[in-house]
Amino acid sequence: MKRRVVLVDDHSLFLAGVRAELGDAVEIVGEAGSVTDAVPLIKELDPDVVLLDVHLADGTGDTIINAVSPERPGVRFLALSVSDAAEDVISVIRAGARGYVTKTISGDELAAAIDRVAAGDAVFSPRLAGFVLDAFRAGEHVGGDAEVDELTPREREVLQLIARGYMYKEIAARLSISVKTVESHVSSVLRKLQLSTRHELTRWATQHRLV
């Protein structure tokens, strides 16, 4: 069954491009260009996945997630961003987005990412993986809850391969594990990213910008 997708982006040119690239891979059921339009539309359509631009003319993506999620917990969000500040990307992830990819992603990869997010898994771009590795630097104990404030060596390995441009199945082959295991490592990192109180995360985000 095709995934039902809503696109939220305030650049109509880009919307047209995504529509053309995705083609028949998914069913695009709606489009919105602003926070005000997007919230009621998503609530009404109840899609599988919302492709969300981080920055909109009248607000940021996390506002939409916060407004929709309580009523429509089944809707998953995938942040799609061209050159946003790390703090914005982190805020949509922290609000509950299941992943972040850059707008230069190819149509096939985007369709795969949508599938993955719809199935409840997480999707990281190489840059986001680099950022997470930097923010969760090894050996720097910051106190707090080690369960969510530290990455395991395996998670670190997986993230490093994502940053190096490996796809999930390539990572699985290289580490001799299943794709499912790779997915569960990435989901676990996403959960840590959402729950960690590591102040490093906030400090890093305000100092750096993801491009």
Add this chain to the structure above:
Amino acid sequence: MPLPAFAPRAEGRVIAGVCAGIAQALDVDVTLVRLVFALLALAGGAGILLYLALWAYATWKAKWLWAALVLAAGVLLLHAVGLSERAVAGIALVAVGLAFAWRDGGKFRLDTPLSYGGLAVAAAGAVLLLGGEGGTTALLAPGAVAGALLLIAGPWLWRLALERDAERAARIRTEERSEVAARVHDSVLQTLALIQRHSSEPRRVAALARRQERELRGWLYEDRPLGDDEASLVAALSAAAADVEELHGVRVELASAGDCAIDDESGALVLAAREAMTNAAKFSGADEIDVYAEVSGDAISVFVRDRGSGFDRSAVPTDRRGLTESIERRLERAGGRAAVLTAPGEGTEVELHLPRRQA
């Protein structure tokens, strides 16, 4: 400053509920409020007028009636306290004059005759007030005049200062805007013109767009923690990636964790990485190259990866020195090592490792 909302209260009222209303608005005991009104009422009936004034204010919202009643109450109160009639009249005139001059919430408007009229009335009041005190005039006059001037001119000067600030902000905005315009003209508009001229060459258009994107991002977000191209490893890699993109029409995705300053050794690492990117762009046939740089406390690692054709190392002719000379030897001289992971059809990954000197 918002005043506490006041409305007469029917609940617990004796006359019109004014005291109860004030007590609620100010959150004090109603008996205390009644006591104050009773005391004021003893002062020539001022309390009664004040009571009526508040009632009128709350019931009809009639500003003029309210103001007049408050004024009358004030006059009665001052008279009861023991000031001479002359002094009371003077103070009343000053109050009325200033009220006219500053009406509409403290805006002193030089363009309305009412403001001048108010000033004149206030001045007459001041003369009346000071003239009546005979012997003390000499002492009182300078201070009183200065005070009066300050009261009258204060709000006007304040507004003048605010306007000047607004003008300065507008000027700064204009300057900023023209700087942005100049910048956009030098970069974006030039690139767009180039793209139009080369619109039949997709690779060239893509390379131009990509380079412009990088430049614009670098300028907008200043995401290089250590500043300019020479100073930081990630910035230098980014510049190398941009060059390779432009020369060979491929896309280079750069991700990084951590950054450090450039020295001779890490400079050699950047050159080796650049060579690896160039090789990937020239020989692999892939149109995208992934580069990842990781800086930890004791080492720098850079990975250059493509999903292209790959190759068999033993089949590479020995006269093609790029890989051996420009990457492996260069890095060995800098104290690091390089590893190449490839096989025909599997793509290629070049790993560059360099231990960091402990500072």
